[in-house]
Amino acid sequence: MLIFEDSDLKIFIVNAGNFRLDGGAMFGVVPKALWEKIIDVNEKNQIPMAANCMLVSFKNDKRNILVDTGNGNKYDEKFINMYSIEDKTIVDALKEEGFKPGDITDVVLTHLHFDHTGGSTMLKDGEAVPTFPRANYYIGSDQWEHALNPNERDRASYFQWDFLPLMEYGQVTLIEDETEIADGITIIPTEGHTPGHQSLLIETKGGEKFFYAGDLIPTSRHVPLPYIMAYDLYPVTTLKVKKYILLRAVNEDWTLIFEHDPDTPAGKVMIDSKGKFKLR
Numbered sequence: 001m002l003i004f005e006d007s008d009l010k011i012f013i014v015n016a017g018n019f020r021l022d023g024g025a026m027f028g029v030v031p032k033a034l035w036e037k038i039i040d041v042n043e044k045n046q047i048p049m050a051a052n053c054m055l056v057s058f059k060n061d062k063r064n065i066l067v068d069t070g071n072g073n074k075y076d077e078k079f080i081n082m083y084s085i086e087d088k089t090i091v092d093a094l095k096e097e098g099f100k101p102g103d104i105t106d107v108v109l110t111h112l113h114f115d116h117t118g119g120s121t122m123l124k125d126g127e128a129v130p131t132f133p134r135a136n137y138y139i140g141s142d143q144w145e146h147a148l149n150p151n152e153r154d155r156a157s158y159f160q161w162d163f164l165p166l167m168e169y170g171q172v173t174l175i176e177d178e179t180e181i182a183d184g185i186t187i188i189p190t191e192g193h194t195p196g197h198q199s200l201l202i203e204t205k206g207g208e209k210f211f212y213a214g215d216l217i218p219t220s221r222h223v224p225l226p227y228i229m230a231y232d233l234y235p236v237t238t239l240k241v242k243k244y245i246l247l248r249a250v251n252e253d254w255t256l257i258f259e260h261d262p263d264t265p266a267g268k269v270m271i272d273s274k275g276k277f278k279l280r
């Protein structure tokens with residue numbers, strides 16, 4: 001879905017397939033009596049989720065920057081059924097917009113959980129290899145170290161075949177601080193969900209700003225400050241970073257990209273009369 005175009009670039013939201021996760025885990029300390037009013041929930045207590053990746057395509061210098069890669073398709077039937085993972089990949093999603101894997105020059109990974117980086121590699125003759133053979137993959141250095149040695153709490157979210165081949169093929173750049181990777185394209189650290197979590201800010205030549213939040217604000221329902229996932233390792237850090245980002249989003253009129261929202265993939269925020277953040 002094309003959401004922006006000017007003389008310099010195009011910005012697409014590309015859906016790499018839908019899936020489901022536990023609603024209680026997605027809304028943390030917020031009671032089900034509240035969150036079930038704002039999103040559908042099935043008999044397994046799961047809510048619908050999307051893998052909304054973003055593609056920034058520069059018209060003049062042939063750079064195509066992809067942000068996150070969805071679940072991929074390397075899982076067994078039990079895993080697929082557990083999360084109701086749709087049979088669609090980032091390659092399928094890009095094809096719908098006229099792009100091939102070889103067209104992608106850069107991939108920014110917000111973090112290395114399977115639903116964000118599963119599509120970064122694919123199976124070829126039984127071996128996991130990079131899906132995008134020409135791309136440089138940008139990964140937070142703290143996230144890389146954490147993914148190699150995850151703790152018992154989040155170990156199930158990491159699969160090393162999603163990211164180790166990227167390093168083996170020499171396609172990884174580790175990021176420590178705020179980093180501009182192209183004109184107007186800046187990686188911003190947004191920790192809290194995991195160590196080394198990062199987001200992407202795009203500023204067009206016309207001054208419009210788009211912010212891909214990753215799991216800092218996974219859906220439009222997570223705009224209110226207390227709506228923080230139980231998956232977050234450091235929720236108080238998430239709260240601090242989220243407040244800072246939302247204030248900037250209001251003051252600078254950002255469009256936020258909600259990676260996991262199945263029906264509202266993008267939107268702007270405001271502060272209401274009670275001083276609370278809400279979707280505009």
